[in-house]
Amino acid sequence: MNTPKQRNRDWSIEVTGSPRDALTDSSEDGWDWGSPLPAFPQTQQQQPPQPKSASVEAGDAEIQDHPGYFSGILDKATRSPFPDGVPHLSVAGYRRLYDENFGSLRGAHFIIHQHDHPIAGTHYDLRLQINETSSASWAIMYGLPGDPNSQRLMRNATETRVHCLWNHLIETASIHTGSLLIWDTGTYTVLERRSKHAPAEDPDSQQSDSSQESDASKLTEQEKLHRAFQDRKIRIRLHGTRLPHNYVLNLRLTTHEDAAGRAKAERKPTGRRRRRRPAIQQAKNFTPLAMTSSSDNNSDSSSSPQNNRDIGPSKRKKKTEEGEADEDAEGVLEPVEEAKADISAMEKELRELEDETVRRTNAYIGATNTINSVHQRKWYLSLDRQACGFDKKRRHGRVVWEKQDETTAEDDGTGRHRLRYPFYVKGSEVERSVVTGRQGADVLKDEGVVGFVPRKGWRAVLR
Template structure:
């Protein structure tokens, strides 16, 4: 089968001038495919508008799917599409975990949680989700990044500039209450499950708080008890996210009356002595200038090029001010680069203490009274060389090959947590 042309181009960095954008967005699928389809680069950069992101991206995923391996969890393209479709409403609770293998930031995992019809809050987790209840390193760092568009949950791609990104797991999330003595909600979990149940909930007029509303409340309360019902993650997998009160972006101003010394640093305007605000590239730790240096855009004397550079700078300023990419809405007050503590909620995940270790607890599972363990076998996130997409079955290297990315320089020294 001939590889579609859209799988043989670099998709990042996005075009920065009107001329290059016109060239990129003007490329079409072959005559047997979709006519007048914009390039992946133009779509992901927000420079080209398409009506149906789901059909657009599943087309690329279908062309890249590997044969199913029986011992590996896999979500079919049809179920993947259905899962996304049934959460395309204001109370949707879709989630995705992306493995992002970045050339500078290195391998990390992006957890995105739907907060509205169009948007999702995002965390970058350097070592991935914890899967061993007896780990010597039980905690993780989860770093707030930009609020993404919901359709970003569908992406799986690669480029020289941004590395590879694959769908490590996806599904629906639940927000569990904090440990209190308040009576539990008698409403069953099935009332907010995928498919027709979600639709019935919306039409019934019930007053039960939706998962996305509970997420917004928990997010603002700086404590999230989160259950992820995915394909790869085990049943009842639950984590907690806690934002400490003394996080680095909430520090109080110095109490001393003595004015702080002004120091000239790189990227400082020598006239005003104010640092040029940086723009973080995607979810990585890469910092690029907010506006291009002289000479980089002035290669073309066309006035349209200068106007386009000005438009890009204004858009970047808006993204920094709102902490949300174009098309997304930061309705929960997300702050860029705040550091949360993430840990496995062992009790909610089905574990109990025995002989100073966490072991699976047993509970009644049916009318026959049979008691089975609720916990799961420990799992370890092994990184880009091992992990596969739950949708296409591809590794990071295979995503690179499918996108025709050669000579990718991978950042070294990433090590999985296996103890």
């Protein structure tokens, strides 16, 4: 008697016709097995969500193509139709302007950001390209001057951190940093600065003067800016979209402010322990927001990154041995819960090293401080009235500055509607972006920011 295994070996299958006939034979259900097999739906891999622009700006998220990423955001946010009478530079034109300067030793890009910060208030950040990938930055409380006869022609301009050049592309908002929009952008030219104490020109020395001018003409704008920066006297012409033609500024750093700024920068950051919560709040287990501030902040230093956290890695609190949150060296508004976040010891160490590197080099991660910028030095910014085309005249017993040529049109023929003298910077409730046409409130809305509380008391300089 055969076993089951033996019987299995005796099984056989008889196939009539060729194997191809078997494949092409139609089955009872009508399917033609000779036709191509159906394509089964493939499971699509879900793409990770695109990071928020505020996260990229803060250094919490990394991307590879900054121009492409921010150009896409600007393009979607551009108002259509664009607000009438507002200077306008298209997103494509802005991208082209940026690409022509980024990565170039001859690049001379500038940006003026309007920054409406909840603690620092509204201020304007002037950033000038200093190398292929970085820019030096000054925070100006009332914006750029536009009235040659203004009683507040001179403004304080505080040095902030050196930024990555891709920060020039940003328009973003968050509840902690407020809104940031592009007020103006373009290229700059550094002009030779002549001291008022210099002797009169000698006709016999024209040849030597011309040779000096020839040597200066061989320098790039970055090299000229570096030399002027070291001399603490910068005379610069801004070729923007909004500003009038032939707009020239003077930036000056006094010896006293230079010494004071360097001494402040050499101090080690000291944190103040925040006040204890009231007993009633402790009983209710209520966790308020912790607002840190620098020990040397004042009303006029609102434009410093210790208050405004312009661009760069997120600032995080540390804990003392008693469990209380110390003041962060950069001074920003953050929830106490972030200090209690469950992060690894390695991540904590990396964050501390990153913040220490930013403080030591005065440059955010990815930027290079090749100009020897010093954090929080106070410069003085003013309108160069003569270079802007104004003459000094006496009218009714007082000296006034009048424009030499009054034929400058409001529209330069490109539809940009440039500003005309005198002009005044009127703040976040009035000013619009030259790229997207948005106001600060529009940027907050587009970024989904809810509950932002601006600082009150900011007033434009209108005289």
